[in-house]
Amino acid sequence: MSALANKTVILVTHPIEFLSEVDHILVVEGRQVTQSGTYKQLLTSGAAFEELVVAHRNAMTVSDPLSRNEDERQIGNEDNVEETNQSYFSKENNEGEISMIPGAQLTEEEEKDVATPAGFYGLQAAASYWLAYTIQSPKISIVTIVSIYTLISTTSAFFIYLRSLFVTLLGLRASKAFFSSFTNSIFNAPMLFFDSTPASSDFSVLDFDIPFAYAFATAGTIETVVTIGVMASVTWQVLIVGIFATIASKYVQGYYQASARELMRINGTTKAPIMNYASETALGVATIRAFNVSDMFFQNYLKFVDKDAKVFLFSNAALEWLVLRTETLQNITLFTAAALLVSFPKDYVAPGFVGLSLS
Incomplete structure (x- = not known):
């Protein structure tokens, strides 16, 4: 700013947080200059400017009473919170056990999402192992071989269905929780936040990319482990x-x-x-x-x-x-x-x- 020290700088702005640093202020109202003076002079004598400053300070402090009354609103809207956010935990002091507000525990859902691809690839390996073991044995009939192989393959298809189901459910819960928190943050933010921060969010990434990327990463890791295990067994x-x-x-x-x-x-x-x-x-x-x-x-x-x-x-x-x-x-x-x-x-x-x- 040293290059502008000896120059006249004209700043046209609606936010007033910079006005305390300027030398002279012109208040424009109804397309006319209604007030003129320094920041302190206008604050003591200018009615319109004083109202603008008071409104700005109220906008800056509007989140304080909201945060103080947050617990009361949560008690009053407990049913709505349970529908969108079902992953709140509480810890028992005497037994050290983790309990939960009604809803499935998130870690249990994640364990199911990991267990389903593990079951699928494990059954695939078991089906291949069954064919490799029984194809050389004349004591086992072809009907028995095909029947057991069909049973294993059908069960593995059921695990694929469960994997897709759990991925979709986890992605939906994450999206609902994020959208609820995002909406609350936006509505509780002061006007200064919107004056200086462009708020935007790509919800499609959270809805589709993250759940399926998690599913592909989990499936790829388990498939690699199963392949190495089968190869090492021989x-x-x-x-x-x-x-x-x-x-x-x-x-x-x-x-x-x-x-x-x-x-x-x-x-x-x-x-x-x-x-x-x-x-x-x-x-x-x-x-x-x-x-x-x-x-x-x-x-x-x-x-x-x-x-x-x-x-x-x-x-x-x-x-x-x-x-x-x-x-x-x-x-x-x-x-x-x-x-x-x-x-x-x-x-x-x-x-x-x-x-x-x-x-």
Whole structure:
């Protein structure tokens, strides 16, 4: 601000938190200058300005009585709170047990969401193991093999249904709780919050992306553990290579995350100018056409888009770099298992278990 020390600065504003620092104030009401003077002079003599200051102070302190009466409102609206927020906990002092206001405990729902994909992949492995074990046994009839395999597969389909159900229910409860808290925060916020903070929220991310991303991450982790367990049950030696592959993949992942985090930050700085430039161009489109500089603005817009696309390309390249090295480590593990199975003596491992291990 030192560059403006010897210059006259005119500030046109509705918020009054800056007015105490200015030298002279003009109060405009009804398109006319009704009052003039310093902040202290207008505060003592100006009726309209004093009303504006009092209204501003009341808006700043409006959240205090709301917070003091929050408990009373919660008691009066207990039924509504139970419908939208069913995850309040209370701890017993004498027994140390955690109880809950009516509704299912959140951790129990999360455990169910983890148990359902575990049951699905466990039953899949059991079905494959059953085929590998019984296909070489002449004592077991084909009808028995197919019947038990069908029973296991049908049960695994039921677990898939439960997984989708629990993911949807958890996502719905999270969305309802977030929406309720968000709405209460917005209605209890003072007007100063809206003057200085643009409030917006992408609820679709919370409704769809987060629940399904959680489901995919859980399913992928459990599937990996089950696959390693099946492979190790046939050739336990592959665990030695698997440990080194896991350590290497952890190192590669850490190297990628450092670069990806920086690329995401840069991508945020290149995406904002595009939206800002497009909105400002749309507001001044009449002036742009009047001066016949549409081509110049269009070329500038393409430059912003190209700059953002470069960062997006680098992000995809970094992801492909991670995928290539991860798949290489997976192929090394699979090649080691295949080499061990080939090197074993004949009839050391049943052919069915060889196929089970490699599939």
